[in-house]
Amino acid sequence: MDSVLFRDQFGTPEMREIFSDESVVQRWLDVEAALARVQGRLGVIPAWAAEEIESKARVELIDLEELKREMDRTAHPIVPLLRLMKRVCEKDAGEYIHWGATTQDIVDTGTVLQVRDALDEIERSLRELHARIKTLCVRYRDQVMVGRSHGQQALPITFGFKAAVWADEIRRHLGRLAQMRKRVLVGQFSGAVGSLAALGEQGLAVQRALFAELGLETPEISWHVSRDGIAELVCVLAICAATAGKIAHEIYCLQKTEVAELEEPFAMGKVGSSTMPHKRNPPACETIVAVARLVRHSVPAALEAVMAEHERDKMVLQTEREFIPRVCAMTHLVLRKLGAVLDGLSVRTGNMEKNLFLQNGLLMSEAVMMRLSDALGRQEAHEIVYRICMDVFERGGSLKQALMEDPVVAGRLDEDDIDAMLDPRVYTGLCGHFVDQVVAQPLP
Template sequence: MASHLIDSLLYMDSYGTPVMREIFDDRSMIQNWLDTEAALAESQAEMGIIPQEIAREIARKAKVDNLNLENIRKGIVKTGHSLVPTLREFESRCEGGAGEFIHLGATTQDIIDTGYILASKRAFDVIYQDLWEIEEYLLALAEEHKNTVMAGRTHGQQALPITFGYKAAIWASEVHRHMQRMKEARKRIFAGQLSGAVGTLAGFGDRAIELQERVLGKLGLEIPEISWHASRDRLVEMVGLVAMVAGTFGKIGNEIYSLQKTEVAELAEPFTMGQVGSSTMPHKRNPGLSEGMHTLSKVVKANALLAYEALLQEHERDGAYWKTEHIAIPEAFILTGAILQKAKKALNGLVVNKQKMIDNLDILKGLLLSEPVMLMLGEKMGKQTAHEVVYEISMKTFEEGASFKEELLKDPRVGKHFTEREIAEMLDPFRYTGQSPFLAERVVRNIRAWRLAEKRQG
């Protein structure tokens, strides 16, 4: 039975996705190692270093289905080594003495690093495609609700009116920047590793550079200008990017969670009959998707900190720090995959309660519009003096639970400058959303143009 939530029969779908688990499971990782070994043998045969028939046999047998994983597990226990048991099992399956030519000139970290790069490249693509889909949901929300007025909040308190489309456009813009970062970082991050024991390629002979280029070319990976055994910045950047994605959706999840609170009720996750919020309170409709996004983002952030530890390498290689990545990388990707699945469900079916947003605009009985009153009054008496006047009236309104409009009308410092109609206009939240609609439209227009160009480029 599984002992981690990612692989738990009961909870795996809440903490991961089938595709992400498959990318990082034992079979896939071993296959990545075998693919690397096969590419090495094929390249060496092309260069006349080993016989062609030997390379063909190695490539034929380089399939995880040919290996006994239980033998490998026992071998790891016995040897304490992370790769040698796999090589021995692989060697035993190769005929005609081909096993003697496996792993020629390479070191363990060459194979394992390249395996993680191959896996991470696939996982990176999955995340990017998920973001592509989610971005469209956010653009649709921004476009549909560019004029849907709601209370903007700072420090958890109502501040000024905004539109929900403006809020959704901010989310879309942030997601879009993550996608741009991911595209820009690919060539830098996804470099293979094939440089021998201390990174000098000494074990590959005089044509080592050509061999490295052939092998990594076959695997579809970038060629590093120098060994990165002891330079883990690529993987730190990669996990950092994944953590940024998770963090954004942790924030979005927390925002939906907050705006779904009973007393606010401006947003709601999609609900289907059969969902259960409580074992003892039948009425509950809990925001489980948003809650999960927020929760898992914290763990991914911790994985980013763990990945950072691998930067602290000693000399030319150091397993004490390097192997922290074996935890950080799979967890970060798998948990982020789960976050994005939750985000798809939450955002694609998000319920926007326009009437409740309107109702909540008047919770403070007009105080939401203290800024325009202050600015207009400032034109009459100076901004700082106006701030003091409106502050006094606002605090009185707060303490007495009065109407801001009535208090303004009663105060001669305000009444002598403005009519009741002018004050009412200043307190109209639909007249004070600033550039919210335009900003939402601009984000939608710019991102849609970019997406169209991306599609045309294939």
């Protein structure tokens, strides 16, 4: 993710900034500053000390190389930071930093602040993605194409209908993000084992004021070993990434030479092969699919972290420190990259039309069966049309010719009837209605 060569295939500049070392330390300092501010206001610590702590809680005043050396020496992240803060604070103000807190309070709350920033970026990208897809829904509402099931041609649909399925899925993800925020963006301040013993009766007042100051929810009880919120975060982001991966994979499949209905953006200079100059590969879609898989594969680690021990457990925190930034970065990457793909997506309507007739009428077998069902019953009609279709599939020819030559069918349908039934443009059902319905839905 930090590679100069490959970082933009696994993350975005925004996420690298949110989860950079400087941002991590600044978020810790933001929590310490807010804690001192509310404690000074409530008379827990001297007001002058709170002002001094707040004025010096800036990452540029901290020597990060020295912090790293001390973290290695002490095997602890926050104690070295407190010592460095004491050094830069005037008088004895440094003695009042971290009053009544424990390390995990600062680290967890700092992480939640970073996650909030990350979710803002991810939600923005989801909304932009939804807008792009909605444009496709409207533009191609009535563009008929082949609908496929089990990898085979099935029935006609419209491209607008296909895009509307994507749009509705993303709308639901925005709802999930909104609901999740209240459970995930929750502060942590409860002392060594969650009891707030160090502050006694003042503990609740400090806790409520601290989280009001930081704009976070106040927990009902300590979540030091309740990591379900983090697990939910990862699961929801994995679902979002999976949708992006699914759409990218669909474009990848429809870009195959033999189908050629869609193509990701291409510009001269984009090389498909070091040895085959003709290749126009879909590398953006391939990257989206690959990275979406990596996000999904992070879910087990997040679920493992829920199984924490006693009242504190650093083992789960160590895994979270690794996968939270990675999952946020990769999720943002796939959403942004998919947005770029859709921005320049080439929709080859001519090939969509051509592929409707690739099987010489077999695409319309359901329409024929349903028409014959009125006279023969559904099961009997299915048996007859099945027999005719399999013969055409194996021997070649067209469904129209086979229907006209079949005595059972020919006795009930004339050529005009058969031509009307075999027209894929009139058999898209309620595709247009469903597109309109999805486009009209407000976003959460």
